Amino acid sequence: MARYRSNHLKEVAMIRRLLVAAFTVVALLANVPARGAFTTIVNSPPDVIAPGQVFAADTQINLYPGTSAAPGDFISLGGFNAPAENVELNVLGGYAWSVEAWTGSQLNVSAGLVNGANLLGGRGVMSGGQAHTWSLFAQSHLEMSGGVVTQIFTAGSDSAPDPDSAEFIMTGGAVGLLDATGNVIIQGGSIDDMVFRGAGFVELTGGSIGNDFEVGYVVFGAFPDDPTGETVVGRGGRVTVRGGSIGERMVLYKGKTLDYSGGVIGDAIQAREGSQVNIRGSHFFIDGVELTLPASGELLITQRDVALTGLLADGEPFRFDLHSQPGLGDYFSPDATVAIMLIPEPRSVVAAAALMLAFVVKRATPRLEHQLRSA
Template sequence: MPRRAARDAALGGVLAAAVALALPAPAATLLVNDGLAPPDPAHVLGPGDTTLVDDVWVRDAGCGSALDPAAPCAAPGVASGVAIAGTDVNAVFAWDGSSATLGAGATAGTLSVRDSGSAMVDGASIAHASIGDAASIVVAAGQIAQLDLAGTGGVDLDGGAIAATSGGAARVAIDGATFTGAANFANVADFRMQSGRSNAFLFLGNGAASISGGDFAGQLWLAASTAALSGGTLAETATLVASDASAVDWTGGLTRDDAGGAITTDIDVRTGAVLRIGGSAFAVDGVPVASGTVLAGGGGLSFATLAGTLASGEAFTAFVRNDGSATIALVPEPGTGALAALGVAGLALRRSGCGASRRRRGRA
């Protein structure tokens, strides 16, 4: 029996060793800081290449091996780069001027781009992406569940689907991205949208926007900001809100019927905002009014139906609400310069009665 016991123990040890060899090693951190970049084969990660990798760090060659987010780059040298496609990683960190490209089939829980780093998302699926400092990110295709912006860098959203955004950067350009949730931007010095779609869009706080295209099906809210709206499409269910002393120039764009009723877009001006509408053939509640008229709230909540033709040639109809502190100026063509000759006194909108409910024509 002792001999059999010894034999069984030895066999058990061999089996245990075999099992250990068959199991993958614990996930590890991959540090890319050699100053090389794709197409170098060592910097192109595909299916199977990151099976044992949890996090991927891309750093300047002169920054050593420090992975602490607070660790500065002591000796900047040559930036590194990595391209990932067709495989999964937990997180990707592109720092110190280095770059990361996440292509088709790549998935990542986190994408962090800081310092002067850059990232390209071209088909990947990312749970949380963020930029800071002077970093930049380009989204060409793929999905991002949450995109957080900060710092003095730039963001180009040329495609893909983004569920939610927050924060701001020095520059945000949207030319094709689709926002499936709330798109919130704050403190953006240079915001431009040429195409894309948003179901709920809010531009909040001390920014400047130029919107020449895009499709808005939800709320376009401008707070403490300046904006020039020269194109794009407001859905029949959309609302344009200007608040907190915003100054908005609206000269072009379309409204589209998506609810089976009259093509009518809401306009809501409040808290000292000024909305200048450039165009002609204006009418308030069906009564023609001259260009150059200023619609004042008259000190209380007021409303009216406003129609006309924008300077770009598109006809519009809007249900207008004013909290009494804002103004809407109907600016004659060719531009908004004529506003200087206008006073704030003008045609007051109808006052709403206390507790009155608002009903749009054709819907309850």
């Protein structure tokens, strides 16, 4: 009886292992994207991929658990003089040191680890797994819905919008550092640190960007005749915030524009000389006194050292303290442009006006609080 029980338990354990293995294979195969017909399909393992191997047109490569690469090894999807049309690499497990994806190819990461993913005109999709670095060169495109990335770099122009700029679209996942010169669309996920250097755009409708988000960048000590010791590099560039959240100490440099109509921006924002902030919403107040906008629905705010409050277009209350000197929380240079723009409000926004007034009272000075309660 004991021998029968022992054999039965061994058989059950073996069946469980087979079921787990079968489930894993099915799950991995389900993650392989459907593309056009391939004349060559490489599955590793068992197929062996040589370091530095270049894959030409109409080839699919699937990396499964058990694949490993030595430091410095790379896989190239096409090349400078090699066609990459309909070349696809699916990282479904294992470890790839470095990948080059040229124009016409696609790199998909859903599991495993990639040390360096370089899009040289190619496309990338990341839904899971890990990557140390994604580098997006001109005309490259990356969509991220999951997974974890240490850092992402994107190429583009810092002087004028350029149709060849790289594009990064994020709907999920987590990124440590995003250093973007190309265009960025964020709908979900989280970014710990971000710098936007480009002349194109960033759109934030969901997700989060951490503290110290820099829009534009400077070099220090490059020109001795600059009394500030810093020189702003590049011109143009627009950040549109309609949702999501940005942490504290966001900095907007010269030539950069912030369009703000929804979501949350943390304390201690800085609008430096030559930058522009457009706020779209309703029920605007300065120091508790409601503003009357002209027929155009737009009004420049030239006052400084006052509190600007109101309701954003999405119904959320906001407050900026327009300090004229840095170091006191929010900072809006007297040479920065601040404009408020009236947006027709839905009923829900009208109902929220009372909440906004309470928000103003809560953060007002005692003198201003007394004025508001007496009005």
